[in-house]
Amino acid sequence: MRLLRNYVPQLTLLPSLILVAITVYGFIALTMVLSLTRSKMLPRFDRWEGFSNYLKVWNHPRWEVALENFAIFGILYIGGTLLIGLVLAIFLDQRIRIEGSLRTIYLYPMALSFIVTGVAWQWIMSPDLGLERAFHIWGWESFRFDWIKQSDLAIYCVVIAGVWQASGFVMALFLAALRGVNQEILSAARMDGASGPSIYWHIIIPALRPAFLTAIVVQGHLAIKSYDLVVALTRGGPGFSTELPSTFMYEFTFSRNEMALGASSAVMMLVLVMVLIVPYLYSELRNER
Amino acid sequence: MSVEVTNPRSGRAIANRIMVYTFLLLAAALFLMPLAAMVFTSLKSMPEITGAVGFENNTILTPPRAPTLEAWSTAWSSACIAVACDGLRVYFWNSIVMVVFAVTLSVGLGAVNGYILAKWRFRGDNIIFGMLLFGCFIPFQIVLIPMARLLGILDMAGTLSGLIFVHMCYGIPFTTLFFRNFYVTIPDELIKAGRIDGAGFWSIFLLILVPVSWPIFVVSIIWQFTNVWNDFLFGASFAGADARPLMVALNNLVNTSTGTKAYNVDMAGAMIAALPTILVYVVGGRYFVRGLTSGAVKG
Amino acid sequence: MAQLTIDNVSKVFGSTSVLQDISIEIDAGEFLVLVGPSGCGKSTLLNMVAGLLTISGGQIRFDGDRIDNLEPKDRNIAMVFQSYALYPAMSVEKNMAFPLRMAGFSKEDQTQKVQEVADLLQISHLLKRKPAALSGGQRQRVAMGRALVRDPKLFLFDEPLSNLDAKLRVDMRTEIKRLHQRLGTTILYVTHDQVEAMTMATRIAVMEGGIVQQFGTPAEIYDHPANTFVATFMGSPAMNLIDAVVSPDQQHLQIGAVNVPMPPGVKAPAAGTKVKLGLRPEWFGVGDKAEGTFDMPVRVDLIEPTGPDMYVSVKLDGQSVMTRLPAGSDVTQNSDCTLRVALDKAPIFDAETGLALYA
Ligand SMILES: Nc1ncnc2c1ncn2[C@@H]1O[C@H](COP(=O)(O)OP(=O)(O)OP(=O)(O)O)[C@@H](O)[C@H]1O
Ligand SMILES: [Mg+2]
Numbered sequence: 001m002r003l004l005r006n007y008v009p010q011l012t013l014l015p016s017l018i019l020v021a022i023t024v025y026g027f028i029a030l031t032m033v034l035s036l037t038r039s040k041m042l043p044r045f046d047r048w049e050g051f052s053n054y055l056k057v058w059n060h061p062r063w064e065v066a067l068e069n070f071a072i073f074g075i076l077y078i079g080g081t082l083l084i085g086l087v088l089a090i091f092l093d094q095r096i097r098i099e100g101s102l103r104t105i106y107l108y109p110m111a112l113s114f115i116v117t118g119v120a121w122q123w124i125m126s127p128d129l130g131l132e133r134a135f136h137i138w139g140w141e142s143f144r145f146d147w148i149k150q151s152d153l154a155i156y157c158v159v160i161a162g163v164w165q166a167s168g169f170v171m172a173l174f175l176a177a178l179r180g181v182n183q184e185i186l187s188a189a190r191m192d193g194a195s196g197p198s199i200y201w202h203i204i205i206p207a208l209r210p211a212f213l214t215a216i217v218v219q220g221h222l223a224i225k226s227y228d229l230v231v232a233l234t235r236g237g238p239g240f241s242t243e244l245p246s247t248f249m250y251e252f253t254f255s256r257n258e259m260a261l262g263a264s265s266a267v268m269m270l271v272l273v274m275v276l277i278v279p280y281l282y283s284e285l286r287n288e289r
Numbered sequence: 290m291s292v293e294v295t296n297p298r299s300g301r302a303i304a305n306r307i308m309v310y311t312f313l314l315l316a317a318a319l320f321l322m323p324l325a326a327m328v329f330t331s332l333k334s335m336p337e338i339t340g341a342v343g344f345e346n347n348t349i350l351t352p353p354r355a356p357t358l359e360a361w362s363t364a365w366s367s368a369c370i371a372v373a374c375d376g377l378r379v380y381f382w383n384s385i386v387m388v389v390f391a392v393t394l395s396v397g398l399g400a401v402n403g404y405i406l407a408k409w410r411f412r413g414d415n416i417i418f419g420m421l422l423f424g425c426f427i428p429f430q431i432v433l434i435p436m437a438r439l440l441g442i443l444d445m446a447g448t449l450s451g452l453i454f455v456h457m458c459y460g461i462p463f464t465t466l467f468f469r470n471f472y473v474t475i476p477d478e479l480i481k482a483g484r485i486d487g488a489g490f491w492s493i494f495l496l497i498l499v500p501v502s503w504p505i506f507v508v509s510i511i512w513q514f515t516n517v518w519n520d521f522l523f524g525a526s527f528a529g530a531d532a533r534p535l536m537v538a539l540n541n542l543v544n545t546s547t548g549t550k551a552y553n554v555d556m557a558g559a560m561i562a563a564l565p566t567i568l569v570y571v572v573g574g575r576y577f578v579r580g581l582t583s584g585a586v587k588g
Numbered sequence: 589m590a591q592l593t594i595d596n597v598s599k600v601f602g603s604t605s606v607l608q609d610i611s612i613e614i615d616a617g618e619f620l621v622l623v624g625p626s627g628c629g630k631s632t633l634l635n636m637v638a639g640l641l642t643i644s645g646g647q648i649r650f651d652g653d654r655i656d657n658l659e660p661k662d663r664n665i666a667m668v669f670q671s672y673a674l675y676p677a678m679s680v681e682k683n684m685a686f687p688l689r690m691a692g693f694s695k696e697d698q699t700q701k702v703q704e705v706a707d708l709l710q711i712s713h714l715l716k717r718k719p720a721a722l723s724g725g726q727r728q729r730v731a732m733g734r735a736l737v738r739d740p741k742l743f744l745f746d747e748p749l750s751n752l753d754a755k756l757r758v759d760m761r762t763e764i765k766r767l768h769q770r771l772g773t774t775i776l777y778v779t780h781d782q783v784e785a786m787t788m789a790t791r792i793a794v795m796e797g798g799i800v801q802q803f804g805t806p807a808e809i810y811d812h813p814a815n816t817f818v819a820t821f822m823g824s825p826a827m828n829l830i831d832a833v834v835s836p837d838q839q840h841l842q843i844g845a846v847n848v849p850m851p852p853g854v855k856a857p858a859a860g861t862k863v864k865l866g867l868r869p870e871w872f873g874v875g876d877k878a879e880g881t882f883d884m885p886v887r888v889d890l891i892e893p894t895g896p897d898m899y900v901s902v903k904l905d906g907q908s909v910m911t912r913l914p915a916g917s918d919v920t921q922n923s924d925c926t927l928r929v930a931l932d933k934a935p936i937f938d939a940e941t942g943l944a945l946y947a
Binding site: 009010013015016017019021022024025026027030031084088091092094096102105106107108109110112113114116117119120121122124129130131133137138164168224225228231232245246249250253254259262263265266269270272277281 | 310351417
């Protein structure tokens with residue numbers, strides 16, 4: 001009884017640990033195993049394929065498009081949210097009278113689901129009735145905005161919707177970090193003769209380094225997961241021109257009954273995430289001690 | 290923190306102020322534009338939207354000339370989603386039930402876990418924390434296939450309880466992280482005092498810590514609420530026809546291609562799906578950002 | 589009230605040994621102060637007595653009964669923390685009643701007891717407030733009140749006054765001492781402030797580097813420091829340690845060219861031994877020569893008036909010596925002068941081991 005009491009914390013933690021052990025680590029292992037089999041609609045473990053599924057995925061034209069799109073989307077989405085978030089935060093930080101309302105306006109898209117965002121932007125970007133028509137009626141007859149219908153430009157529509165949705169969150173991160181910059185350092189810099197812009201460039205922005213890191217990790221992570229946005233905005237189309245790794249995985253696993261291929265692509269996604277996250281986690285945990 | 294660029298009274302300073310405000314207001318307009326388009330469209334009739342006779346000058350950003358709640362009521366109770374024509378109503382309640390249970394369970398467990406990991410140090414606790422943290426960062430595609438099997442084995446395939454279970458599992462790492470990082474900022478002496486005063490593991494938690502934890506409860510609840518409410522991947526993968534959450538239904542509604550596309554109904558549906566989380570953000574958003582930046586996600 | 593025995597207790601964190609073979613014994617009703625520099629293990633020892641940390645070796649006994657394997661709540665102790673550790677969400681009243689509530693006292697008993705203690709500490713008017721609405725001194729009182737309601741056999745204090753400003757600290761010091769005399773409880777009190785130790789303790793344990801350097805009454809510690817660490821740690825300004833060599837006749841100490849008579853209370857070591865002569869700043873004076881004093885030729889370096897006294901830093905054969913002279917003493921900066929110094933209590937220490945050499 002006494003022994004039991006001494007282990008109350010560990011015992012209380014145990015159920016959650018078991019859950020996570022199974023549903024995170026166990027499932028990752030299972031997916032990895034599946035990726036080496038010849039599973040189609042159902043998992044089967046009687047035939048081993050080695051790494052040939054990975055090769056199949058890697059050489060699949062749709063995967064190629066998915067990776068290319070992911071690179072475009074990832075870079076522009078992260079870069080865009082960071083840039084817009086930073087500029088908004090710096091401007092908002094100039095003793096703006098209506099700061100509270102503006103902050104809420106910039107932040108509200110974060111509350112929306114990617115599905116809602118996708119539905120809304122699909123409507124806005126539709127050439128027949130959306131923005132294009134609006135500009136025509138306002139008198140700009142030659143205005144063209146039909147990217148969503150064009151295979152080579154549709155991915156940029158996904159970028160626009162994504163950046164619109166997430167910039168406010170990055171702004172909030174940066175704003176909090178700006179408020180935390182040491183006032184005395186700023187006063188010292190001003191006494192040393194630094195002017196406004198150079199204070200930002202040389203002192204404040206470097207001080208935001210941790211916020212940049214957090215923002216990059218959070219946004220990169222969202223980019224890899226962004227399945228819903230593409231589904232709602234373009235359904236992967238036109239054709240499969242806005243395919244992303246996440247839609248590829250879903251399509252092959254659940255629509256085409258190529259479970260082993262789906263599993264292989266999921267493992268590759270995990271590797272992508274790890275490349276991004278592990279250095280971050282490592283530095284976080286090291287700073288803790 | 291703000292940098293005074295120049296003497297506030299000089300002409301350049303005033304020009305600067307004007308520039309800053311112009312930029313911020315323009316940005317605000319851009320951020321609000323999609324919302325305006327959604328709201329306006331949802332209040333219009335189809336002829337007005339398509340610019341039929343009498344509405345030739347209508348654009349997505351023109352306020353409705355003849356506002357009507359027709360589309361809202363259709364989206365809510367009679368729009369056709371796949372084969373059923375009962376609107377989003379049923380799915381809305383599915384989502385509510387799902388959110389209530391999933392949020393309660395994951396936040397409750399996360400609070401206890403965070404308390405243990407922050408205040409009852411034991412050998413290996415850091416490794417366990419690291420392992421939990423990792424769970425926040427996996428792409429969920431990696432667990433979809435095995436989870437589908439597990440739900441089948443547990444006889445929860447296609448059910449709401451199955452979805453709740455999934456959201457609970459993948460919410461625990463986040464809530465644990467939030468609470469743990471909050472509780473490490475609370476002085477250990479409080480726990481020591483509690484132990485000396487005769488409080489045990491649970492009374493210290495419930496009587497001493499929980500009453501001061503409301504900021505992090507707000508953060509965790511908002512986080513979990515928006516994540517679960519807005520989720521599409523798990524819903525699309527695991528929910529059967531009866532248990533479909535709202536986001537999946539909305540996507541089906543928008544992409545049901547029978548007859549002409551009813552943009553006003555689509556937008557009303559999107560608004561219905563968006564309102565709960567917008568409400569949560571407007572009410573608690575301030576605490577959310579404050580809490581998130583002051584420990585939950587360190588920046 | 590209880591007799592507390594700490595018997596050969598040690599503590600190891602992982603592979604670092606923090607406390608080694610600590611043995612302290614105090615009688616019921618004593619006021620024991622653990623004093624020492626930061627990081628020497630005072631809090632660790634206190635936490636082990638409280639039961640908040642396990643002990644790695646040895647025993648802790650209360651009136652002869654082992655308590656080192658009991659839960660904190662079963663040890664019949666109460667503790668006051670440096671940060672007060674008041675429960676932020678509870679009112680003062682609830683805070684003070686909390687130990688009683690945990691022990692299962694009835695509501696009426698709780699209220700009555702809390703009222704009693706609140707009257708004693710003069711905090712009755714604060715009972716409804718939350719800790720956040722209290723000043724530092726008031727929080728301190730509430731923390732003490734919460735400890736008092738249980739009538740514990742032993743009180744533990746971990747630097748309870750170090751978060752207060754100087755004036756409040758002095759007031760509370762007096763108050764705790766008065767409370768101790770009135771209630772007669774046994775107290776174990778941790779501080780790094782040697783003035784607190786001197787004024788409050790019935791006995792002091794001076795700790796450093798995980799061991800007890802000296803254990804004794806304040807007078808013993810002050811007048812007969814066991815080694816150079818205790819000598820310099822207790823007293824402000826610190827005792828001067830002057831390098832000297834025992835003269836061939838063993839009757840004097842040679843400090844360069846100055847020959848100081850061997851102090852009366854010491855055991856003179858062999859001729860030629862290197863020692864340190866301990867001189868407290870207040871043993872110096874100006875004016876006429878008196879019985880048992882020695883005239884010391886020095887050069888005045890720096891004068892710092894403090895009001896009633898002045899701290900005068902002088903050079904004696906190249907070594908810096910801090911002295912404390914009455915205000916208005918006739919000394920001028922950068923001039924030679926003669927100070928007389930009382931040697932009757934002066935200790936000497938072995939230069940190598942640092943141990944005092946008493947007769
Ligand atoms: N949990 C722990 N793990 C490892 N080392 C520890 C731990 N707790 C304390 N120590 C170490 O033990 C030593 C003694 O710490 P302790 O807190 O007892 O010092 P202290 O005398 O109370 O100091 P202070 O006056 O600063 O409060 C320190 O060197 C500290 O670093
Ligand atoms: Mg301490």
